[in-house]
Amino acid sequence: MSSTTPDAARARDLAQVERANASGRVPVVFVHGLWLLPTSWDRWAAVFEEAGYTAVTPGWPDDPETVEEAREHPEVFAGKSVGQVADHFCGLVRSLDRAPVVVGHSFGGLVAQIIAGRELSRASVAIDPAPFRGVLPLPLSSLRAARPVLGNPANYHRAVPLTYAQFRYSFANAVGEEEARALYAAHAVPAPGEPLFQAAVANLNPWTEVKVDTEAAGRGPLLVVSGERDHTVPFALAHAAYKRQLRNRHAVTEFAEIPGRGHSLTIDHGWREVADTALAFVRRFADPS
Numbered sequence: 003m004s005s006t007t008p009d010a011a012r013a014r015d016l017a018q019v020e021r022a023n024a025s026g027r028v029p030v031v032f033v034h035g036l037w038l039l040p041t042s043w044d045r046w047a048a049v050f051e052e053a054g055y056t057a058v059t060p061g062w063p064d065d066p067e068t069v070e071e072a073r074e075h076p077e078v079f080a081g082k083s084v085g086q087v088a089d090h091f092c093g094l095v096r097s098l099d100r101a102p103v104v105v106g107h108s109f110g111g112l113v114a115q116i117i118a119g120r121e122l123s124r125a126s127v128a129i130d131p132a133p134f135r136g137v138l139p140l141p142l143s144s145l146r147a148a149r150p151v152l153g154n155p156a157n158y159h160r161a162v163p164l165t166y167a168q169f170r171y172s173f174a175n176a177v178g179e180e181e182a183r184a185l186y187a188a189h190a191v192p193a194p195g196e197p198l199f200q201a202a203v204a205n206l207n208p209w210t211e212v213k214v215d216t217e218a219a220g221r222g223p224l225l226v227v228s229g230e231r232d233h234t235v236p237f238a239l240a241h242a243a244y245k246r247q248l249r250n251r252h253a254v255t256e257f258a259e260i261p262g263r264g265h266s267l268t269i270d271h272g273w274r275e276v277a278d279t280a281l282a283f284v285r286r287f288a289d290p291s
Contacts, residue, residue: 008064015060015094023099025056028124028290031098032059033091035108035132036193037164037173039065039072042269046105046277053281054290058102063090072191079161082194084109084201085211088116095122103284107268108132108235109197111226112212115247121220125287127280128243129227130235130265132197135204135213136246139238147172147234147265148198157195164190176231176264181271189269216247223254225283227276229263256283 022029030050032043040059047057062082066072072079091113095102101124106114111131118126133139150168151157164172166186173190174182197212204212215221224247228240237259244257258279260267267276 011061011064016097018058018060019094019097022056022058027054027056028100028288029058029098029102030055030284031091031095031102031104032057033104033106033110033113035106035110036197037169037190038269039069039189039191041069042189045273046268049274049277050281053285055103060091060094062087069189069191076161076163076192079192079194081159082196083211084112084197087197088113088211092117092120092122103288105129105280106131108265115214115224118221118224119215119218121218123222125223125284127225127227127283129268129276129280130229130232130240131226131243132201132235133204133239133243135210137239137242138205139242141236141238143233143236144239148202151195151198152202158199160195161192162195163192172234173266174264174270175233176229176262177266177270185266185269217250219252221250221253223287225256225258225280227279228257228259229265229267230259230261231263232265234265254287
């Protein structure tokens with residue numbers, strides 16, 4: 003079994019919450035998506051810390067510490083649903099003394115919107131967010147990116163790794179071959195299949211966990227960010243989520259498209275442009291002090 007036990011993973015996350023509470027500064031909670039670990043946010047955390055915020059980079063339940071450990075013990079990722087993950091992060095957010103900013107990527111972007119819809123965050127940034135119930139487009143590139151999981155119904159209860167070719171298409175299509183291989187080596191880990199199956203049928207299931215209260219009065223300001231060349235969450239999906247969020251009459255909703263960028267936009271050579279876009283939005287609505 004993995005050397006990172008559930009208790010150790012929880013203790014790691016709670017230590018970050020305690021640090022944030024002790025700092026007295028506005029916390030920024032970063033939520034990663036499928037096939038990545040919290041370490042994918044390390045450079046972002048440094049930027050936001052320098053700007054005066056306290057970065058909190060918790061994992062999904064049972065996340066290992068390192069990519070190497072994750073690859074050696076893929077079983078720890080299996081059986082994680084959207085509802086379980088969202089409740090996990092909401093519990094951590096409620097442990098913070100101050101309402102945080104929440105920044106999420108991919109399924110983390112979905113979780114960020116769920117947290118906002120539960121009125122727990124002061125501002126949110128959803129980067130290439132996975133779709134929720136009510137987001138209707140079905141782009142062919144998204145279906146192809148999800149095929150490694152959805153192509154086998156048995157993957158519902160499994161943890162599924164991506165081959166390099168699959169990672170190249172779904173994450174790293176907008177970078178060169180050398181960088182794509184480096185990103186795969188540095189970041190790619192297995193991921194639970196269940197969230198993708200849940201998202202695939204969300205519009206057919208009135209009781210789905212893949213839902214967002216887009217009209218909550220206390221949702222707070224929200225920025226949706228889209229990578230122009232993203233295969234996994236292309237413009238059509240990100241912009242449809244933005245249009246659903248525009249129905250909120252109580253808070254600012256904005257959209258930004260980052261030219262020439264794919265799904266790896268938070269971890270590849272252009273990460274700083276995306277981080278600065280998010281930070282500029284956050285600064286407008288959440289003074290770090």
